[in-house]
Amino acid sequence: MTATRFRIGCGAGFAADRVQPAADLVERGGLDAIALECLGERTVALAHLRRLRDPGAGFDPMLAKRLTALVGPMSRTGTRLITNAGAADPMAAGRMAADIAAAAGAPMRVAVVLGDDVLDRLDPDAAAWEDGRPLEAHGELVSANAYIGVDALLPALGTGAQMVVTGRLADPSLFLGPMMHAYDWDPADLDLLARGTVVGHLLECAGQVTGGYFADPGVKPVPGLADLGYPIAEVAPDGSAVITKLPGTGGLVDRRTVVEQLTYEVIDPRAYLTPDVSADMTAVRIAELGADRVGVSGAKGAERPAELKVSVGHRAGFRGEAELGYAGRGAADRARLAAEIVGARLEGVVPRLRIDVIGVDSLHGATLSEGVEPYECRLRVAGTAPDRAAAEAVAEEVSALYTAGPAGGGGLRTSVGEVIGVLSAGIPREAVETRVEVVGATGGAQ
């Protein structure tokens, strides 16, 4: 720990995030710990599907690339790494992590958190939160992962392993766990847990708090976005923190970037629910302390939810998508004519169909784009069906516009793929048993 502040950074905010900013953070950030948040709502389900097809492919495909860039800096600085990139197969990810460290001449112990996979113990008749219908009524269930929290993470941190790999650990818990471990916070002190959770929430999307996903030229410009620096929190023992970023990098941290991220994906600011606590964000105070330094304090905590949330993946048929471009005088009219033609040809073939014109109404609908006549635009057709052949018809009918549609279409793109739907449900905490295994270095590889 540097002085009296625990320094934790975020080196990835989603599965496809950039790699280099994390390496820079570990090399130059003076960090005690870095977290890589690599799981979204659907990422775990897709990882399960990959594992079903190809055992050994159940974790984040970019993890090897990330760790290869990080083990060198980690061995030089001693920074600990915590990541949920284990996805559907944290054990395989942990073994690979240990192998990468050993191959780089920097052997490390890797603690693996297991037990979030609850497919074999989830009640398939449990009600989906989205519509109240039984989970299994939506289609064959392929995955069920409980959002586990610091209860599961703290024992892994207690092993002293330099790397910790998990599956569906909740995003803010990746950060709260190391803070609790460093300061030996009492789990019954709910205000501390809430403050740590808010800091984790601010960091969990990495560059989204340092000026990423923020720039709007002429209105809220961001300097040096190409070299966007990722965030660091300097956490005090009372859970207050300064949000900042690596010096000498692009981006910015100010009240606006912090408040945008504070509000991100918050459904009830008085009760932001994680496996660890219910955090009241309306009590949060923000203070600009200097260039790229923003103080965050004041969150209040209440009792954590009785049940754990489970993210459930199910087979949901097939999706076909296709686009074709039109340009010049009358482009939108020709795209609309193409839409009519494809709509007629697919009637009764594809049960769910949507047709838009990109450049006109594909993002916000027809009302907000009324009167827009672009120089160029693209017909977009998307449909889902229970069987692959019907989904393929979408691609086929858009392709057929080349010779049997309006004039001047070009730039065809088509895709067809299986759809994995994701639902949410609750599971009693006692039904979820997590445990830790240590692999690599002196950890006694299993």
Place this chain on the structure above:
Amino acid sequence: MKVRLHDVAHSRAGDKGNLNTLSLIPYDPDWYLVLCALATAEAVAAHLADRVVGPVVRHRMDGVHALIFVCPRDADDTVTSSLHLDTHGKSLSSALLQMEIEVGDGPGPGAAAPGGATGPPA
């Protein structure tokens, strides 16, 4: 006079299941109470009706001068099942900022948009 929200506020969209969260954050804190009065849940629901099926719930975060609108989409319009090009609804923050509010002509923040032609205060 009419003020477009983009001239006085910024926004970020988040998504969970078939919900979008849309924040609305004034550049100038003096505009916060104006937005509280005029950017109602009902007005936002009507503005976003092409995608948001409602009802929209609005939360106030007075401590940081931010509003959050929780916007339900159709049950089958989730990030995994949506047929929309933007399956997450991430671009809806820009749709929200296209909304106009009718402010008074008197003194105070209602007199003129702090942004207007010159953009919001840095």
